[in-house]
Amino acid sequence: MPLAMLFVLLVVRLTGLDAGTPLAVPVVLFPYAAVLSVLALTTMVAVPALRNLWLIIVGVLITAAYVVLLVPRFTPHHQQRIPAQASQLRVATLNAHVGRADAHALLRLVKSERIDVLAVQELPSAGIAALAEADLDKVLPYQELRPENDSSFYSRIPLTHSGPLKADTAWPQTAAQVTVGGRAVRMVAVHTYYPLGDAKRWTQDITALTSVAHDSGPDTVFLGDFNASLDHAPMRELLASGGLADIHAELGHGWARTWPADKSPLPPLVQLNHVLHGPGLAGISVSERTIAGTDHRAVIATLAVLPSKDRAG
Known part of the structure; x- marks a missing residue:
């Protein structure tokens, strides 16, 4: 029964039962479940044969809970106006799919978006060589390349x-650290394990990053492939x-x-890639781009x- 499944997913989301368990996989579809809850409630009200007062009440409560949990991320956060003289930092992050990302397309993105710092995950030595051949080094000459560690930085600064x-x-x-407007901004290129492979290892990864974030200052940016959505308990704790x-x-x-993107038979469905920042910074704009490969x-x-x-704060 749809209501029963929606209720179970809601309980998992509210209690954080996804942490360290296979329940982390369905939780990524929480926004779609919210849409389904609205459709189920509408159907119960509109179809006479399905009308049941108690089921409708339960449906209203479940739908309301979904809405309450999701609405904040669709509402811009109230914050003080960003001073006109504030220095800006343009960043980008991309999982290069074990170096298969189109190097020239990534170069065009860096140039058109005037990227200052690029974090790349799943970038082996062959991927680094492809980016060098595409002349990314000339645009972002400062680098911290770690093919053996999975994530790397390219920077204009x-x-x-x-x-x-x-x-x-x-x-x-x-x-790595960059200096912007006289301030040191610490950056971490993130790539966690994935819950479908090992939910406990995935949780341990995000918990380890949580400890780092707790001890970091306000001028901190975590960006990359978290293999997590904002509905996952470990991500919310981070x-x-x-x-x-x-x-x-x-x-x-x-x-x-x-994700997924490019030649997948499915359109992008969920957000696994994020840019997170501390209270010493504020978001001005954000967008997504598809890179072939x-x-x-x-x-x-x-x-x-x-x-x-x-x-803030």
């Missing part, structure tokens, strides 16, 4: 304090513990979809570096 992140994750994450904002939700882009869409975001007096 000099990188400092760069290298593998000290965190217990399945694949080592790469961190955001809360680090005082982080997901730029899509911050700007009211609640239904961004980044990879099953993930790129995420492009513009961040403002806020003066101390204008920081």
Whole structure:
């Protein structure tokens, strides 16, 4: 019965039962379940043969709960006006699908979007060579390349304090620091394990990043392939513990979809790729782009570096 399935998924979402369990897989479809709850309620009301007062009441309560949980990410967060003089940082992240992403298409994206810092996941040595042949090095000359660790940085701005992140994750994450408007911004290129493969390992990865976020300052950016949506309990804990904002939700882009992409028989369905930032920064814009050769869409975001007096919280 649809209502029963919707209720079970709602309970999982509310209680965080997806953490470390296979329930993490269906939770990624939570927004679609919200749409289904509206359709189910409408059908019960509109079709005389299905009308049942108690079922309608239950349907109303379930639908209301879904709406309450989802509406905040479709509503731009109230925040102070970003000062006109605030320095800006344009970032992008892309899972390169084990280096299969079209190097020239990625170069065109970097140029057209005037990217300052690019984080790339699943970039082996062959992928690095392809990007070098496409002359990405000439546009983003500062690099922290870690093919053995799965994630790398390319930057227009000099990188400092760069290298593998000290965190217990399945694949080592790469961190680096850039200076923008006189402020040091710490960046972490993220690629976690995936819940379909091992939900416990996936949870451990995000928990390890949560510890890093908790100890990081306000000028921090986590960007990459989290293999998680905003409905997953570990992801929500990461955001809360680090005082982080997901730029899509911050700007009211609640239904961004980044996977699967390119030649998949399905259109993009869920958001697994994110740009998260601390309270020292604010989101200005965010968008997604399809790059041939990879099953993930790129995420492009513009961040403002806020003066101390204008920081959130």
